[in-house]
Amino acid sequence: MTLVVVDVMPKPEILDPQGKAVTSSLHRLGYQGLEVRQGRRFEITVNGDLTDERMAEIREAAEKLLCNTVIETFDVRVEKQ
Amino acid sequence: MYSVMWSEHCSYKSSKIHLKRFAALDQVTPRGPLLAGIGDNAGAVDIGHGYAITFKSESHNHPSFVEPHQGAATGVGGIVRDILAMGARPIAVMDGLRFGPLDAPDTARVLPGVVSGVGFYGNCLGLPNIGGELYFDQCYAGNPLVNALSVGVMRHEDLKFAKAIGAGNKVVLYGASTGADGIGGASVLASETFDDTKESKRPAVQVGDPFMEKLLIECTLELFAAGVVIALQDLGAAGISCATSELASAGDGGMHVTLDLVPLRDNTMTAEEILMSESQERMMAICTPEDLDRFMEICNKWEVQATVIGEVIKGDRLLIDWKGQRIVDVDPRSVAHDGPTYDRPAYRPDWIDALNADHDNNLPRAGAGGELADQVLAIVGSPNLCDRSWVTDQYDRFVRGNSVLAQPEDSGMLRIDEISNLGISLSTDANGRYCLLNPYYGAQLALCEAYRNVAVGGAEPVAVTDCLNLGSPEDPEVMWQFTEVIKGLVDACAFLGIPVTGGNVSFYNQTGGMNIMPTPQIGVLGVIDDVRLRVRTGFRTPGDVVYLIGETKQELGGSAWAETIHSHLGGIPPVPNLDAEKKLAAVMQQAARQELVSSAHDLSEGGLAIALTESCLRHGLGVTVRLPEGDPTVALFSETPARVVASVRFERAEQFEALCAEHDVPCHRLGEVNQEPELVVEGQFKLPVEQIRSVWQATIPAAMS
Numbered sequence: 001m002t003l004v005v006v007d008v009m010p011k012p013e014i015l016d017p018q019g020k021a022v023t024s025s026l027h028r029l030g031y032q033g034l035e036v037r038q039g040r041r042f043e044i045t046v047n048g049d050l051t052d053e054r055m056a057e058i059r060e061a062a063e064k065l066l067c068n069t070v071i072e073t074f075d076v077r078v079e080k081q
Numbered sequence: 082m083y084s085v086m087w088s089e090h091c092s093y094k095s096s097k098i099h100l101k102r103f104a105a106l107d108q109v110t111p112r113g114p115l116l117a118g119i120g121d122n123a124g125a126v127d128i129g130h131g132y133a134i135t136f137k138s139e140s141h142n143h144p145s146f147v148e149p150h151q152g153a154a155t156g157v158g159g160i161v162r163d164i165l166a167m168g169a170r171p172i173a174v175m176d177g178l179r180f181g182p183l184d185a186p187d188t189a190r191v192l193p194g195v196v197s198g199v200g201f202y203g204n205c206l207g208l209p210n211i212g213g214e215l216y217f218d219q220c221y222a223g224n225p226l227v228n229a230l231s232v233g234v235m236r237h238e239d240l241k242f243a244k245a246i247g248a249g250n251k252v253v254l255y256g257a258s259t260g261a262d263g264i265g266g267a268s269v270l271a272s273e274t275f276d277d278t279k280e281s282k283r284p285a286v287q288v289g290d291p292f293m294e295k296l297l298i299e300c301t302l303e304l305f306a307a308g309v310v311i312a313l314q315d316l317g318a319a320g321i322s323c324a325t326s327e328l329a330s331a332g333d334g335g336m337h338v339t340l341d342l343v344p345l346r347d348n349t350m351t352a353e354e355i356l357m358s359e360s361q362e363r364m365m366a367i368c369t370p371e372d373l374d375r376f377m378e379i380c381n382k383w384e385v386q387a388t389v390i391g392e393v394i395k396g397d398r399l400l401i402d403w404k405g406q407r408i409v410d411v412d413p414r415s416v417a418h419d420g421p422t423y424d425r426p427a428y429r430p431d432w433i434d435a436l437n438a439d440h441d442n443n444l445p446r447a448g449a450g451g452e453l454a455d456q457v458l459a460i461v462g463s464p465n466l467c468d469r470s471w472v473t474d475q476y477d478r479f480v481r482g483n484s485v486l487a488q489p490e491d492s493g494m495l496r497i498d499e500i501s502n503l504g505i506s507l508s509t510d511a512n513g514r515y516c517l518l519n520p521y522y523g524a525q526l527a528l529c530e531a532y533r534n535v536a537v538g539g540a541e542p543v544a545v546t547d548c549l550n551l552g553s554p555e556d557p558e559v560m561w562q563f564t565e566v567i568k569g570l571v572d573a574c575a576f577l578g579i580p581v582t583g584g585n586v587s588f589y590n591q592t593g594g595m596n597i598m599p600t601p602q603i604g605v606l607g608v609i610d611d612v613r614l615r616v617r618t619g620f621r622t623p624g625d626v627v628y629l630i631g632e633t634k635q636e637l638g639g640s641a642w643a644e645t646i647h648s649h650l651g652g653i654p655p656v657p658n659l660d661a662e663k664k665l666a667a668v669m670q671q672a673a674r675q676e677l678v679s680s681a682h683d684l685s686e687g688g689l690a691i692a693l694t695e696s697c698l699r700h701g702l703g704v705t706v707r708l709p710e711g712d713p714t715v716a717l718f719s720e721t722p723a724r725v726v727a728s729v730r731f732e733r734a735e736q737f738e739a740l741c742a743e744h745d746v747p748c749h750r751l752g753e754v755n756q757e758p759e760l761v762v763e764g765q766f767k768l769p770v771e772q773i774r775s776v777w778q779a780t781i782p783a784a785m786s
Contacts, residue, residue, distance in 0.1 A: 014287075015193070015257070
């Protein structure tokens with residue numbers, strides 16, 4: 001069993017209202033000088049061997065479903081084998 | 082800067098010479114002179130009791146195709162800021178949506194995204210969505226139309242104009258920070274054809290933040306109330322470059338702006354990017370130096386970031402500095418107003434004669450009554466006439482507590498004054514099929530339908546906003562359609578005595594070289610003195626007499642019947658009858674005032690058949706009707722305009738007939754409302770209302786599941 005992680009983040013030039021809200025709440029709590037951008041993390045458990053084809057499949061799935069590539073970017077990596 | 086400001090989207094270079102014809106209309110509504118008209122951020126109409134209403138519609142078609150949710154959301158945000166910039170409190174929104182066929186794969190991506198975007202932004206702002214349109218046709222596949230309308234209210238004295246006056250006054254940018262999103266959205270997205278959605282074009286999308294916009298609304302209204310705003314402009318297409326040049330060119334001097342002062346989300350941005358950024362939720366105000374402290378205090382209270390980025394100067398130049406260098410030194414008039422004006426060639430399409438000759442009136446008619454019943458069910462369940470609640474249930478229509486009519490009524494109606502019960506009413510309509518057959522008539526038919534919808538509710542139609550969606554202006558056939566649409570609207574508005582107060586033109590709606598059908602979306606504003614006397618749709622009392630008001634002709638060209646039953650489009654659309662519309666509107670207003678009618682519903686797509694079924698579906702009552710002599714297909718499905726179905730209490734029937742006669746409006750006694758939930762067309766067929774309902778409700782949920 002392999003764990004593959006897909007991280008999705010809003011593109012840097014795109015406004016991130018959630019991150020902005022978290023940032024201002026942190027400021028209110030006294031944590032200064034912190035800028036937050038908020039994304040999503042998907043943990044995908046792969047049954048069987050993690051082949052190159054499997055990785056390509058996950059990348060494709062991320063592009064189709066997990067990430068809105070118009071306004072977000074994603075990154076796929078293997079967490080543990 | 083010139084490339085963006087002189088783009089089609091900002092400069093209206095292809096349309097300007099034609100739009101001038103709107104300005105030539107009498108700038109007077111049936112309720113008095115316009116307070117603001119074409120050229121201001123939005124038109125403003127005096128509705129009495131010291132209130133002014135401002136309303137406008139705008140398109141956000143291309144962004145909504147690239148990113149449906151955010152594209153539609155920022156479309157709502159943009160039109161709401163237009164209303165706010167006039168000094169008004171936004172009080173409602175509407176949306177006119179058009180997509181490819183309901184069963185097309187891309188519709189399943191675009192439709193839910195657009196609807197969730199419209200709902201998300203409006204619901205978060207706390208603005209009711211009181212009506213709109215949803216329509217499907219092959220021509221909108223790959224180029225959906227998302228037209229948003231917003232309406233606001235203010236006291237007369239609060240009306241603001243976007244004019245930067247008084248040398249030494251400060252230019253304040255307030256609201257969200259400027260980021261690198263949506264750069265060149267105006268020139269790239271909105272003014273180009275859409276055949277190749279290249280990767281590089283994608284960042285032209287912006288993400289909206291309705292909670293920021295809500296703060297911006299409250300902050301702006303408090304700034305107005307405190308009297309610290311001299312002029313105001315919203316930032317939309319072409320961002321700071323548009324706002325500075327428009328404010329300066331309308332004022333009495335120049336403007337000097339230091340770009341380094343603009344708060345940025347991304348410090349790597351270049352000067353061009355800062356000038357062109359279309360980041361949402363920003364406004365620009367002019368404020369005197371004495372009032373500046375108070376201005377900043379109010380912004381601070383609402384946690385809205387505000388920054389002085391420059392001042393109004395003597396002379397007539399717009400100067401912009403960046404990192405110690407002068408990067409812009411122009412005459413703002415040249416940027417904002419002296420954009421090129423094209424008188425593009427217009428050519429009547431050769432194919433139109435053949436299209437007009439292949440008339441829908443010649444299509445085969447139904448034989449026995451059972452076949453008619455099947456046709457009624459097919460049209461009731463067709464994507465363009467079926468139940469819209471899958472969409473409208475995602476919108477809040479009653480927030481703010483003053484929505485007295487909302488979908489599925491013919492028009493949306495809002496109470497404005499809680500003491501006098503003064504209210505307004507709005508309807509927005511379009512029909513691309515009619516317009517393809519004859520753009521002059523088609524535009525008038527859209528106007529007539531919106532006018533009639535407002536009148537049916539008991540309101541007096543007073544003013545018009547339009548959102549004209551067409552193909553590429555570089556195509557002479559499209560330019561011909563455009564000029565015909567304008568002529569049609571100008572002639573009809575002049576006859577009806579209602580001015581066009583503003584709106585927008587969206588060109589380059591085409592995919593794969595195919596232009597959309599010309600689709601002028603027309604919004605009509607009405608005024609009602611007492612909203613308690615409004616008239617609703619839907620039969621509500623058994624025993625009521627049912628009337629068909631207006632004359633029915635054989636007019637099946639461009640009809641829902643031809644589309645659904647025969648998949649055919651050809652011939653001449655129904656011929657608008659402006660005189661009949663005016664008389665009908667007068668009857669409906671009088672009938673409302675005298676409380677003569679229990680319900681009324683206008684006839685449009687689908688004709689009498691749809692008006693009757695919708696009236697039955699509303700409260701689950703039935704009706705028995707006797708069709709006039711002649712072809713039952715014409716009686717049931719003809720789309721002759723200037724007609725209404727009304728139900729009248731038995732004891733008021735004579736009085737109602739007298740009212741129609743007095744206004745020279747034909748009225749035909751069709752039958753009566755029944756407790757038994759059944760649509761009975763005597764001598765033809767019977768259909769249980771519940772059977773109609775299940776067909777009517779199934780279509781959109783089935784396609785979206």
